[in-house]
Amino acid sequence: MAIPNQKHLLLGLLFLLSIFLFPTLTTPQPDLPIHPNSIQRHLLQVLPGSNNDTNTTRPDVDCNGILLSYNLDNMTRIRPFMKDNDSQPFGFGATASLQNSYTFTLRNYTLLIAFAHREILVGMAGGMLTEAYPLPYNTTKSQFVSLSGYPNPDLPTPIATGGDLNKVVANITLTGTLFGSKDPLPTNLTLADPSWDCTNMTRGEGKFANFTSVCCIPNPNHMPKEEIISTDEIYDRLIDPATDYQPRYAGNITISYDVLLTYAGSYLAQVTITNKDGLTRLDQWKLSWKWRRNEFIYSIKGAYTSVTGSSECLFGPQGKYYQGMDFTNVTNCQRNPTVLDLPPWRNNDSDVGRIPYCCRNGTIFPKMVNASAYKSAFQMLVFKMPPDLDRFRLYSPDNFTITSTSPMSHQYKCSEPMRVSPNDFPDPSGLSLNSTAVASWHVTCNITSTITPKCCVSFSAYYNESVMPCRTCACGCPAITTGPPCSTKAPAVLIPQEALLQRYDNRTLKQLQWAEKNHLTLPNPLPCGDYCGLNINWHILNQTTNKDYFNARMTIMNWDNFSYADWYLTVKINPAFVSFSRSVSMNTSTVGNDTLILTAGNINTSYLIGVSNDSHPGMQQGVIMFKELMNMKLQNGDGNPVKVYFNGMECSMPEGILSDTTTSRAQKMSGHSILVLVLITMLVNLLMIGL
Numbered sequence: 243m244a245i246p247n248q249k250h251l252l253l254g255l256l257f258l259l260s261i262f263l264f265p266t267l268t269t270p271q272p273d274l275p276i277h278p279n280s281i282q283r284h285l286l287q288v289l290p291g292s293n294n295d296t297n298t299t300r301p302d303v304d305c306n307g308i309l310l311s312y313n314l315d316n317m318t319r320i321r322p323f324m325k326d327n328d329s330q331p332f333g334f335g336a337t338a339s340l341q342n343s344y345t346f347t348l349r350n351y352t353l354l355i356a357f358a359h360r361e362i363l364v365g366m367a368g369g370m371l372t373e374a375y376p377l378p379y380n381t382t383k384s385q386f387v388s389l390s391g392y393p394n395p396d397l398p399t400p401i402a403t404g405g406d407l408n409k410v411v412a413n414i415t416l417t418g419t420l421f422g423s424k425d426p427l428p429t430n431l432t433l434a435d436p437s438w439d440c441t442n443m444t445r446g447e448g449k450f451a452n453f454t455s456v457c458c459i460p461n462p463n464h465m466p467k468e469e470i471i472s473t474d475e476i477y478d479r480l481i482d483p484a485t486d487y488q489p490r491y492a493g494n495i496t497i498s499y500d501v502l503l504t505y506a507g508s509y510l511a512q513v514t515i516t517n518k519d520g521l522t523r524l525d526q527w528k529l530s531w532k533w534r535r536n537e538f539i540y541s542i543k544g545a546y547t548s549v550t551g552s553s554e555c556l557f558g559p560q561g562k563y564y565q566g567m568d569f570t571n572v573t574n575c576q577r578n579p580t581v582l583d584l585p586p587w588r589n590n591d592s593d594v595g596r597i598p599y600c601c602r603n604g605t606i607f608p609k610m611v612n613a614s615a616y617k618s619a620f621q622m623l624v625f626k627m628p629p630d631l632d633r634f635r636l637y638s639p640d641n642f643t644i645t646s647t648s649p650m651s652h653q654y655k656c657s658e659p660m661r662v663s664p665n666d667f668p669d670p671s672g673l674s675l676n677s678t679a680v681a682s683w684h685v686t687c688n689i690t691s692t693i694t695p696k697c698c699v700s701f702s703a704y705y706n707e708s709v710m711p712c713r714t715c716a717c718g719c720p721a722i723t724t725g726p727p728c729s730t731k732a733p734a735v736l737i738p739q740e741a742l743l744q745r746y747d748n749r750t751l752k753q754l755q756w757a758e759k760n761h762l763t764l765p766n767p768l769p770c771g772d773y774c775g776l777n778i779n780w781h782i783l784n785q786t787t788n789k790d791y792f793n794a795r796m797t798i799m800n801w802d803n804f805s806y807a808d809w810y811l812t813v814k815i816n817p818a819f820v821s822f823s824r825s826v827s828m829n830t831s832t833v834g835n836d837t838l839i840l841t842a843g844n845i846n847t848s849y850l851i852g853v854s855n856d857s858h859p860g861m862q863q864g865v866i867m868f869k870e871l872m873n874m875k876l877q878n879g880d881g882n883p884v885k886v887y888f889n890g891m892e893c894s895m896p897e898g899i900l901s902d903t904t905t906s907r908a909q910k911m912s913g914h915s916i917l918v919l920v921l922i923t924m925l926v927n928l929l930m931i932g933l
């Protein structure tokens with residue numbers, strides 16, 4: 243319960259701020275006093291290197307309130323060198339700090355600084371300009387520069403933190419340029435919230451002349467209150483056509499669009515893609531959507547946009563509205579942006595990475611294959627346009643589409659975003675407790691197409707020298723087949739085991755020889771190949787020394803000319819028959835009592851390479867041990883898998899089981915095939931009689 247209360251208070255404070263901030267900023271201010279040159283003398287004395295004072299502790303400012311301070315850390319004369327000191331530019335670095343020494347949390351604070359030396363702010367860390375103006379920022383634009391904590395907008399109390407200075411102090415470091423070295427400190431430092439009285443500004447003396455501070459104490463006329471507006475009122479203020487929360491519908495993939503922080507002209511959104519499907523994976527996902535309100539992406543972390551640039555803004559309404567803005571660093575201004583995941587090496591990049599679940603090259607596994615990689619997330623700072631310049635006016639984009647560019651991907655169709663109750667989140671700064679999103683939308687995407695398989699399974703066993711190969715046209719028959727004519731209807735014919743190491747289109751000779759040796763009858767023309775990039779052979783090995791167990795050897799052969807990284811196989815077995823025991827060289831995990839998930843045993847085998855130049859397929863092999871139950875027979879195919887999925891894609895299964903001997907297969911074939919065989923045999927007999 244504590245979390246929603248904090249949030250409400252915060253939103254309430256913001257609301258209050260938005261009421262009071264406006265008059266504060268627009269009330270004409272009397273000219274701020276210009277301090278005499280004396281400070282400049284001190285400043286020159288304390289510039290780095292010139293410090294000869296032995297007293298190094300800064301005077302402890304006695305403050306039971308919120309201590310605001312500003313420390314000029316360094317200042318260097320920069321070119322062009324001027325004769326006139328007032329026009330001389332100096333590069334400076336400064337730290338603006340807030341320290342909570344009071345009894346309640348300072349939420350979504352706004353620090354106002356009155357600069358007096360035409361400062362241009364070029365860098366900022368630990369905070370941001372409240373209105374999210376981009377840097378560099380010309381401080382002459384208004385009386386005060388307004389800063390907010392970012393990423394952490396709140397300051398807890400010393401009581402709540404055991405007095406931990408790292409938690410009760412917020413440092414905003416600023417770098418920039420100022421003009422003239424006379425008295426280079428800001429002339430005023432205050433909190434925007436009128437419930438604080440920040441009038442007693444003090445300046446450091448002597449060695450500490452580069453330091454100014456003010457202790458803000460609660461203003462008796464505006465005592466800050468813990469609860470200002472009710473929960474319902476807060477959410478009522480969030481303006482969107484969809485007023486009611488919708489349920490979160492299930493789907494194969496869900497996309498959450500969560501607003502984490504909101505400012506008048508911009509908001510910070512986090513987009514999370516979650517794989518809810520049991521088996522399938524996404525590779526190199528691409529997410530796109532359509533902005534509805536002329537928004538644009540100022541910056542993005544954890545992903546990148548396929549197109550970078552702001553030309554569409556410059557010549558659009560955005561360029562007109564944000565006239566003072568330098569658009570060079572705006573990430574993307576497309577109406578339909580496309581976002582892609584970053585490669586793993588960007589994960590630790592402090593500029594674009596460091597978002598939980600980011601940076602995996604767009605691969606999202608099913609949860610049961612990799613419980614730490616079934617989501618992808620990224621954050622973006624979105625700039626809004628009139629008439630939406632209000633913290634509470636939030637709209638999600640729509641028309642989400644997600645695609646996966648891997649050769650084994652499904653196609654998805656996404657719903658329109660639905661407004662849902664706000665999601666809970668880890669704090670964006672990663673520091674404090676979970677917080678709640680300001681607003682959340684939910685999109686569900688479902689698999690639309692059943693695509694033709696890309697893989698097929700063949701069976702073989704110790705008790706038969708032949709292999710029951712992949713089905714004819716298991717992965718679809720090409721419209722025009724090359725090579726000798728073949729039958730797309732005839733069932734696949736038995737082949738010798740060594741023929742598995744040849745691609746379907748190179749097996750003809752072996753097929754013919756094998757048929758002759760084993761007195762098999764072949765259809766004419768011969769059946770077409772499987773046309774699959776991946777062949778998976780399931781071979782039942784002889785019983786082990788222990789009669790109760792048998793082994794199955796699984797071989798994956800990749801005839802494609804590309805590789806599969808981090809592959810996995812899902813095998814559905816007959817639950818009544820076998821219980822998995824152990825596997826060699828592949829990692830096996832079981833889900834339920836009938837599903838095995840097989841992954842590479844080590845990092846070297848996690849890569850299934852493609853076919854080599856000399857036509858050897860890329861291969862991975864594993865042996866799985868099963869316990870054999872009493873009333874089951876391997877010869878009846880009871881040791882064969884029921885279904886096999888490669889990377890979540892269902893593979894085509896063979897046309898039958900492999901019987902005891904090769905020659906007996908004819909009798910075991912389906913009625914239709916037997917009929918064909920009988921006819922052919924009769925025909926052959928007739929011909930022989932005729933001769």
Ligand SMILES: *[C@@H]1O[C@H](CO)[C@@H](O)[C@H](O)[C@H]1NC(C)=O
Binds near residue numbers: 287292294295
């Ligand atoms: C400190 O430096 C100032 C000028 O740089 C000098 O006048 C003063 O004597 C020095 N004080 C000490 C204690 O060295």
Ligand SMILES: *[C@@H]1O[C@H](CO)[C@@H](O)[C@H](O)[C@H]1NC(C)=O
Binds near residue numbers: 302
């Ligand atoms: C150092 O500064 C503190 C606080 O201003 C003061 O109390 C103390 O006397 C100073 N010590 C010296 C040696 O100047």
Ligand SMILES: *[C@@H]1O[C@H](CO)[C@@H](O)[C@H](O)[C@H]1NC(C)=O
Binds near residue numbers: 293314315316449452
């Ligand atoms: C400002 O004061 C600190 C001591 O708090 C000192 O280390 C630093 O050198 C001073 N910087 C300037 C620019 O005078």
Ligand SMILES: *[C@@H]1O[C@H](CO)[C@@H](O)[C@H](O)[C@H]1NC(C)=O
Binds near residue numbers: 316337415416417
């Ligand atoms: C000046 O101070 C800023 C802010 O404290 C800091 O980021 C920067 O590295 C400093 N520059 C030099 C030259 O010390």
Ligand SMILES: *[C@@H]1O[C@H](CO)[C@@H](O)[C@H](O)[C@H]1NC(C)=O
Binds near residue numbers: 362380382
């Ligand atoms: C900052 O703005 C003022 C007027 O608002 C202008 O005169 C000045 O040139 C600007 N400074 C820079 C560096 O753009």
Ligand SMILES: *[C@@H]1O[C@H](CO)[C@@H](O)[C@H](O)[C@H]1NC(C)=O
Binds near residue numbers: 339411
């Ligand atoms: C804030 O800055 C001061 C010096 O400027 C430093 O001593 C302190 O550790 C900083 N605190 C945090 C929380 O970064």
Ligand SMILES: *[C@@H]1O[C@H](CO)[C@@H](O)[C@H](O)[C@H]1NC(C)=O
Binds near residue numbers: 429430440441443
């Ligand atoms: C700073 O600005 C605030 C708000 O305008 C004002 O109340 C306060 O007196 C100013 N302080 C100083 C030292 O000028």
Ligand SMILES: *[C@@H]1O[C@H](CO)[C@@H](O)[C@H](O)[C@H]1NC(C)=O
Binds near residue numbers: 441442
């Ligand atoms: C300002 O400082 C004076 C003297 O130090 C003190 O009497 C007064 O109460 C202070 N006022 C505020 C608002 O802090």
Ligand SMILES: *[C@@H]1O[C@H](CO)[C@@H](O)[C@H](O)[C@H]1NC(C)=O
Binds near residue numbers: 522
């Ligand atoms: C996708 O979602 C549908 C409906 O939620 C579900 O029936 C199906 O099993 C899921 N998975 C696949 C691979 O279609």
Ligand SMILES: *[C@@H]1O[C@H](CO)[C@@H](O)[C@H](O)[C@H]1NC(C)=O
Binds near residue numbers: 570
């Ligand atoms: C643009 O980005 C570059 C690199 O991040 C940075 O050096 C530059 O200061 C930025 N410019 C503006 C106008 O923000």
Ligand SMILES: *[C@@H]1O[C@H](CO)[C@@H](O)[C@H](O)[C@H]1NC(C)=O
Binds near residue numbers: 526586603807
């Ligand atoms: C990421 O994808 C790129 C291009 O698709 C590929 O070159 C790279 O090897 C991949 N990296 C990893 C770690 O998978």
Ligand SMILES: CC(=O)N[C@H]1CO[C@H](CO)[C@@H](O)[C@@H]1O
Binds near residue numbers: 256505679680
């Ligand atoms: C309106 C607004 O910006 N509220 C934010 C204040 O800070 C909290 C974090 O504590 C955010 O969750 C709110 O969104």
